[in-house]
Amino acid sequence: MSSKANLDVLSRQVAYSGEGISVKSLETDIQKERTIQDNKVEELKVLRERNVNIQNAMAEELKKLRKFSDYLNGTATNSGFWAGFKEVLSYIPGLGSMSMSQRSIEELLKAQYQISARRVKEAAEYVDTLKQSEQDLYKEIDRINVRIVEMAKNEREALNYVLELKKLQEQLEAEEQAVEAGSVEQRDIQASVDKVRAKLAEHSTNVQLYGSAEERYARLKENTRKLADTIRNLAQDIQQYTTASSIKLDMASAQIQAIGRAADASTVMLEMKRSLDVMTESMNVTTQFVSDTQMFFRSNLDTFIQELDTFDEKTSTVLEDNLRKSKEIEDARIQAAIDKAVKRAGAPASPASPAAS
Amino acid sequence: MTVVALHTQALVLPEAATYLDLLGRSLHAARLSNAFPERRPLQHSLETLAESLRLGLHGELYVDSRAGLPNLASLTRALTDKSVARESLARMGDRAALEARAGEAEVFARLAAKHGYYEKLQDRELAPVDHQRVLLRRHDPASGTAAFRIELTKLDASGVYVRLQIELTQVSSLWRRKVIDLDKDGETAAASEAFRAMVYRCADLDAEALFMRLHGAEGVSVERVQRGVIGPVLFAVPIGSGVQVARTAEAGDDALGREWHAWSVGAGAAEHERPELLAAFATDSAALDIRDERSNDPISPLLRDRLRDQEQARYRALRERYPFKVFKDRKFVATPGLKAVAHATCAAAGTKNMIYDLQYR
Numbered sequence: 001m002s003s004k005a006n007l008d009v010l011s012r013q014v015a016y017s018g019e020g021i022s023v024k025s026l027e028t029d030i031q032k033e034r035t036i037q038d039n040k041v042e043e044l045k046v047l048r049e050r051n052v053n054i055q056n057a058m059a060e061e062l063k064k065l066r067k068f069s070d071y072l073n074g075t076a077t078n079s080g081f082w083a084g085f086k087e088v089l090s091y092i093p094g095l096g097s098m099s100m101s102q103r104s105i106e107e108l109l110k111a112q113y114q115i116s117a118r119r120v121k122e123a124a125e126y127v128d129t130l131k132q133s134e135q136d137l138y139k140e141i142d143r144i145n146v147r148i149v150e151m152a153k154n155e156r157e158a159l160n161y162v163l164e165l166k167k168l169q170e171q172l173e174a175e176e177q178a179v180e181a182g183s184v185e186q187r188d189i190q191a192s193v194d195k196v197r198a199k200l201a202e203h204s205t206n207v208q209l210y211g212s213a214e215e216r217y218a219r220l221k222e223n224t225r226k227l228a229d230t231i232r233n234l235a236q237d238i239q240q241y242t243t244a245s246s247i248k249l250d251m252a253s254a255q256i257q258a259i260g261r262a263a264d265a266s267t268v269m270l271e272m273k274r275s276l277d278v279m280t281e282s283m284n285v286t287t288q289f290v291s292d293t294q295m296f297f298r299s300n301l302d303t304f305i306q307e308l309d310t311f312d313e314k315t316s317t318v319l320e321d322n323l324r325k326s327k328e329i330e331d332a333r334i335q336a337a338i339d340k341a342v343k344r345a346g347a348p349a350s351p352a353s354p355a356a357s
Numbered sequence: 358m359t360v361v362a363l364h365t366q367a368l369v370l371p372e373a374a375t376y377l378d379l380l381g382r383s384l385h386a387a388r389l390s391n392a393f394p395e396r397r398p399l400q401h402s403l404e405t406l407a408e409s410l411r412l413g414l415h416g417e418l419y420v421d422s423r424a425g426l427p428n429l430a431s432l433t434r435a436l437t438d439k440s441v442a443r444e445s446l447a448r449m450g451d452r453a454a455l456e457a458r459a460g461e462a463e464v465f466a467r468l469a470a471k472h473g474y475y476e477k478l479q480d481r482e483l484a485p486v487d488h489q490r491v492l493l494r495r496h497d498p499a500s501g502t503a504a505f506r507i508e509l510t511k512l513d514a515s516g517v518y519v520r521l522q523i524e525l526t527q528v529s530s531l532w533r534r535k536v537i538d539l540d541k542d543g544e545t546a547a548a549s550e551a552f553r554a555m556v557y558r559c560a561d562l563d564a565e566a567l568f569m570r571l572h573g574a575e576g577v578s579v580e581r582v583q584r585g586v587i588g589p590v591l592f593a594v595p596i597g598s599g600v601q602v603a604r605t606a607e608a609g610d611d612a613l614g615r616e617w618h619a620w621s622v623g624a625g626a627a628e629h630e631r632p633e634l635l636a637a638f639a640t641d642s643a644a645l646d647i648r649d650e651r652s653n654d655p656i657s658p659l660l661r662d663r664l665r666d667q668e669q670a671r672y673r674a675l676r677e678r679y680p681f682k683v684f685k686d687r688k689f690v691a692t693p694g695l696k697a698v699a700h701a702t703c704a705a706a707g708t709k710n711m712i713y714d715l716q717y718r
Contacts, residue, residue: 104557106514110486114433121437125445128471131464132449139461250419251362253429254516258363261514264558 005171010195014161014203016154026213029147033220036140040133040227047126054122106260113256117249124242130235137228144221148214155210158203162334163341165203169196197334204337359603364516365430366422366606370410372594372632373418376603377407379634379715380426380590383690386713392640393585394484394510394520402484403427405435408477412470414438422606424516425590425636432512435483442475452476486512489553494524502528504580511560517588521560523571524581524644560584564643565660565683572679579681581644591617591695592634593625611656612705613637616698625694631717635695639687645680652685655706659683690715 019025172193179185361367368376381403389396406427409415421428449455455469487510494504509521559567564582572579591613593604604621608614617635625633639654652659660683664672688711689699699712 104554107487107554107557110429113429114436114486117433117437118440121441125441128464128468129448132468135462135464250430251365253419253433254362254364254421257429257514261561
């Protein structure tokens, strides 16, 4: 070879980390990450269903307690106190059509207490599931960060190589000017220029792919973080509500038993009403939580799913567009990559940043 | 001591674990017959509560401050945990996977522990808060008579844990409302709601009063009423470095309670190192086959011995209508420091009671 330019650049292996990149492999990788997100969203949807069921059950329990309480209070009697009282007794589990004298109030209150405790516990069990999901998502963010850094490094490698190739290309073109047209030397230089162009095409594609991947992983991370934040907020809310509710129940147990027994002995209506009110209050707190959670799900989860769908559409469009463009205007892309590399090389040195592109 | 609500005191670790350990071992030491609530389910409940505290799933143990036993909130907590265990396990996934991630975040270590807790709990039989059943003992279709045993286990509103057994015979007739219904095969029985409620409401009456209340009602002939009561339990457990002691906060104002109070301000006041516990287990029977009427229970004499002279004649007339006799007994399990309290209580009443040892760990 007669060229004075350093042609070793052409045979140098560029040190990309990872398994190499193509439009298809990038699509597959992003899809994998999206599947993880989708699974978490699915878990939230299941929780939403459970939430609805618990809310319905609690609404029923509250209805019974309130009716019971109202009649004891004398505020809801249309056809006489006892008629009303018998009616509301039919709301209490297992009481059916029996009259009051046929069932122990202490036993009824204890049964209702256990139902209330169960509902609160069911709601509280959400917390750990959500915390587990939150941790899964943080782990996912770590993984995505590793990918982002990897993509940024690879883009930098590609850019540096494109610059070297450009320099080589310029040197070869200058040399070509200096040799006789049609000579063996000129043909030899032209062959090298073609190799440079082929390499430029390959690595400028990499510049774009790694740059695009970095950006898309960053957006994916942002969505994952939003999802993790949503889940964390939800878990905190549930914990607050159910803790408050549990405390009320824990503190009321002896009262409930005492009043139940007193009611069995002498039907102490006023005290019994207070006892019921404690349970109603506890159920109220939990129902309020479930109700708020429903709103939370509606205003966050659905919007979130929509955003993710839009994200999917956008990324697909970007990918398709990239593919089309890369075929149609290869030269323009090479030029763009070179411009970017030149600009980077000309910029003042900055500390290495993982997300730098 | 911390009384946090009506008749409710709260214990935290480590004293809660000490208390539960002593109480669990006292049940074993008491050699409970079937007159008492079943020991194993109650022990399972105590173990479950201890485990939930150890794992940090619950922060406090609530104890009835009069009876010294875990209260409705505590027993319900164990039952509620069991009721959600299966579903929660399905949601948690594999335990090994949770353990593998234990170092990653606190939630995984806690979930792995909770997984183990729920796994054990789902097949455990726990002490019920209320449980009533009717067992058919004999059935003679020809005469229309059927003998039943009604069993009620109940966490009483007074805080003690009670098992009530009533053996009775019912003669069915067309015009009489039956208190117990047999199915068509004559194999299973269920008490009518009214009768069931009456038994439930009267569970805190003594056997004698209950016998009279039920006998003769709606064609029923009562043969035996037996109550087995776990409690009260008196405990003194050092807190932390032992400067303070958590004690049964509202012990009863009976002979045992008074001896306990005397001990608490006397010999027991200086005891800040060793945990002490004294548990009482009483039986109270009214039955046709009891020969001599007497009470060997130092804190529950016979009714006749408690009545004033002017009430005695009326009581005797009432009792003549019923052929049963009453026998009461009580045994104790006590750590060495509290054996003196049990001895003093028995000596004051002139009763001779079993007092089993409960050793310190």
